[in-house]
C-alpha cells in the first residue's frame with residue numbers, strides 16, 4: 001500500500017490515541033530493554049502458556065454458549081456439541097487438548113524458571129504468584145473434568161469427596177461443601193460450573209496480570225552465569241548495568257521467539273484436536289451403572305497411582321499432609337534459596353530435586369496408565385487357558401484348571417500372560433511353592449490375597465492345588 | 474474557620490466507611506451462609522427408602538438394587554438414582570452395602586463365583602459379608618441400616634458414604 005493509502009488508517013489511530021492514550025501506555029512495556037541473553041528459545045514457555053490460556057478462554061466461552069450446566073442436561077448437550085453443533089466437536093477438542101497443553105507447557109515454564117534461578121532475589125513474588133497460577137490451573141483441570149459430566153466425572157467426584165472426608169473433624173462438612181449437598185447430584189455440577197467458569201478464571205486473570213506486571217517491573221531474568229552470585233546488595237544494580245550495556249528492546253528482538261512459540265503451541269493443539277477429536281463424554285453419569293473403571297485425566301494419573309500403591313496405614317497421613325508439604329515447599333523455595341548461585345551448573349541439589357520429582361511423577365503416571373493393581377474383571381471368562389497347561393493332564397488336574405477359571409483366580413493372577421497382575425503370575429508357581437504352602441495360601445489368603453477357605457470345597461481345593469502343582473516352566 | 478468543615482469532612486469520611494462496611498456485612502453474611510449452607514450438618518439427608526418386596530432378593534444371594542435419592546432436586550437427572558448391594562442372608566436377615574468403595578469411593582462389583590466384592594480403581598477386595606479382604610481399603614464396605622416391614626425391604630440412605638460419614 002502506498003503511504004497515501006495509509007493516511008486514513010493513520011489518522012484514525014491518531015484520533016484513538018489522542019483520546020485513549022493506550023499506545024503511550026503500552027509502548028514502554030513493549031520497548032523496555034531486556035538482557036540480550038533472554039532472547040532465547042528457553043524463555044518462551046511463559047508466553048506459550050499465556051497463549052494457551054487465551055485459547056482456553058475463547059473456546060470456553062464458545063462452549064458455554066451451548067453447554068447446559070445441569071445434571072440432567074449436561075451429558076446430552078455434550079453429545080449435541082460433538083455431533084450436531086457446527087464445529088462443536090472442534091471447539092470441545094481444542095478446549096480439551098488446550099487444557100492438556102496448558103498444564104504441560106506451564107510445568108515446563110516452572111521447571112525452566114527454577115533451573116535458571118529466576119525465583120531468586122528480587123523475583124520471589126513473581127514465583128509465588130506463579131505457584132498460585134499453577135494451582136489455579138490444576139483446579140481448572142479438575143473442575144473441567146467434572147463438567148464433562150460422564151461416569152468418570154461422577155466417580156471422580158466420589159474420589160474427591162472420599163479424600164476430603166479424611167480431613168479430621170471437618171471431613172464431613174468439607175464433603176457437603178464440595179458436593180453442594182449430602183450426595184453427588186444436580187447441585188454438585190452447578191457448583192463446579194460456577195467455579196470453573198467464573199471463580200477460578202477470574203482469579204487467574206487477575207493473577208496473570210500481576211505476574212506480568214512483576215516481570216515488567218523487575219525485568220526478565222538474565223541468563224545465569226556460573227559464579228555470578230546473587231546478593232541483595234548488588235543484584236539490581238548489576239542487572240541495570242547489563243541491560244543498559246547490552247540490552248535489546250523486548251519487542252521485537254525477544255518477542256519474536258515468543259511469537260513463534262505461541263503460534264507453534266496453538267497449532268499443535270489444533271492439530272491434536274483435528275487428529276484425535278474431542279475427548280468423551282464417556283458413559284452416562286448414571287450411578288447405577290457400576291461396570292465402570294473411573295480414571296482421571298493425565299495430570300492426576302500420578303496421584304491416582306499413588307493411592308493404589310501407598311500402604312493403607314500411611315494413606316490418610318499422606319493424603320492430608322502431603323499436599324500441604326508439597327505446596328508449602330513450592331511457596332517456600334524462594335525463601336530457602338533466595339540468593340546465591342543462579343546457574344543450574346552450580347546447583348546440584350536443585351537439579352537433582354527436579355529430576356527426582358519428574359521421574360517420580362512420570363513413573364507413577366505410567367503406572368496409572370498400566371494399572372497393574374487393577375483386577376481384570378473379565379479374565380475369568382475371556383482369557384483362555386494356555387494349551388500347554390492342559391495337554392496331558394489328569395482329570396483331577398483338569399478339574400483344577402476349571403476351578404482356577406471359575407473361581408476367578410485370574411482376575412488377579414495371570415496365566416500365559418492373560419489375566420490380572422495384582423497377584424503374582426501363576427506360571428511356574430509349582431517351582432516356587434510346595435503343595436502345603438499352596439493349600440495354606442488358598443485357604444487363608446494373606447499378603448494381599450483374600451482367603452478362599454469358606455468359598456472352596458475340600459475337593460475343589462484338592463483339584464486346584466493338583467493343577468497348580470503342574471505349572472512349571 | 475476551618476474546624477467545622479474539617480469535622481464535617483471527617484464525619485463524611487467515617488460515614489462513607491461505615492455505610493460500606495454495613496453494606497458489605499448485609500450482603501456478605503447471607504453470601505457466606507449461602508455458600509457454606511450445605512456444609513452445616515443436617516440429619517434430614519437420611520430417610521427410609523423402600524427397595525421393594527424381599528422376594529426380589531433370593532436368600533443366599535447378593536443383588537444390585539437401585540433407588541431414587543430421597544433428597545433431590547428436579548434437575549438431578551440420572552444422578553438421582555443410587556445403587557446398593559443387597560445380600561439376603563436368610564429369613565429377615567439382610568446386609569445392604571453401599572456400592573462406594575471404603576477406600577476412595579469407586580463402585581465395587583460383586584462376583585458370585587468367588588464371593589468377593591472387587592473394586593476396579595485400586596484393587597480393593599471385600600468378602601461377601603462386606604469385611605475387608607485385601608487391598609487399600611481401610612475398613613469393610615459401608616453398610617446401610619435396614620428394616621423389613623410388611624414383606625418389603627427398607628434402607629436408610631440419602632448421603633454419600635465416606636470415612637467421616639459412613640452412611
Ligand code: FES
Nearest residue numbers: 574576577592597
Ligand atoms: S477406591 Fe476402591 S480400592 Fe481405591
